[in-house]
Amino acid sequence: MSTSQDHIIYLWNRFVAKTATKQELDELFIYLQQTGNDNTSLELIQKYLGSNTIEEIDREYWLNKAGEITEENTGIVHRVHFLKTAWFRYAAAILIIAGIGAYLWNINSKVKTEDTKIANTNTIKEILPGGQRALLTLADGSTIELDSASNGQLATQGSSKIIKLEDGQLVYSAKPPIPSRGGVVSPDGETGVGSVQRATNTMSTPRGGQYQLTLSDGTKVFLNAASSITYPAVFNNKTREVKITGEVYFDVSKDPSKPFIVKSGSDQLTVLGTAFNINNYPDEISKTSLIEGAVKINDQTLKPGQAYSQGKLTTTNIQQDIAWMKGYFDFNGADLPSVMRQLSRWYNIEIKYSGKIPDVKFVGKLSRDLNLSQVLETLNDMGIKYSIERTTLTIK
Known part of the structure; x- marks a missing residue:
């Protein structure tokens, strides 16, 4: 084995053991990217180390590591050109050596087929990303378009x-009610059984909208597209x-x-003070992810970094779960239907499939500010054919 091959094997061992430095990773990934198309790298690794080392790779760990390295090197985060260049050089190399197969968002955009180019060349009206849009429905039935x-x-x-x-947030500012023998006395002197507390409002976002809300107790709420929250203007004295x-x-x-009690479909969450995300869209599997604190959902208690879904507790990727509220899509590991559902809600478009749904997996992140x-x-780069007419995107 040549000296250069000795060095590559050394880098590989460091990679598998998670001890490689940034410089060593850069050197290894560039080598693998350059040789990955003709399987030279896999043959070298399998010849001298055995194929079992492929299974030893912590794929998710190194995909995340690739993103960290590229972010640090470029200083550019969540941009399309960022995804097509540096990050994919790292991620693609990891996918090659992990035996996953060809990476899907190909940085070698020159290999696009002419058929795909022609099929996807449409003159369309630009569809803008979602923004700060919501409707507030007050207790008396009146509505306010917040945008x-x-x-x-x-x-x-x-x-x-x-x-x-000014920054597109809605805030409830209220003094707490004062208990009395006959019911509740509000700070302005109104006596009754809690007329203010019975004033239940609803904030709802359309497809293509999002909004932030601060409740009367100081709790901060962030609604994604096509979502809603119903809440009292002032909370009562017990819950x-x-x-x-x-x-x-x-x-x-x-x-x-x-x-603090949250009712979400058939689930009920009870918390005292914590941060968490609930995804309960009708076309998604319900999932509650805990960022910090503690949450009791039905009869189970979540710890930070855990998620509750379909009656089970699992470890989850928190940063991916809350990527939407930080301004980007995290598509790592997502299949095409999952990606399309997210785009449908944010860009307010309809998704159709005219044939067999392409069996692909995505890697990478995209800004939610993109048109x-x-x-x-990115679909062009993956060789996926599509057409778009008005607000309907058809995958062919």
């Missing part, structure tokens, strides 16, 4: 003021209860005396 409403105080419910901030649909992120204000045409460039 077109002026900043400042929008309404008053008892002692609760509803205020729209804080809300109901949600779609996907919602919570950062709950701590108050041990008042458990749809920029996102669809």
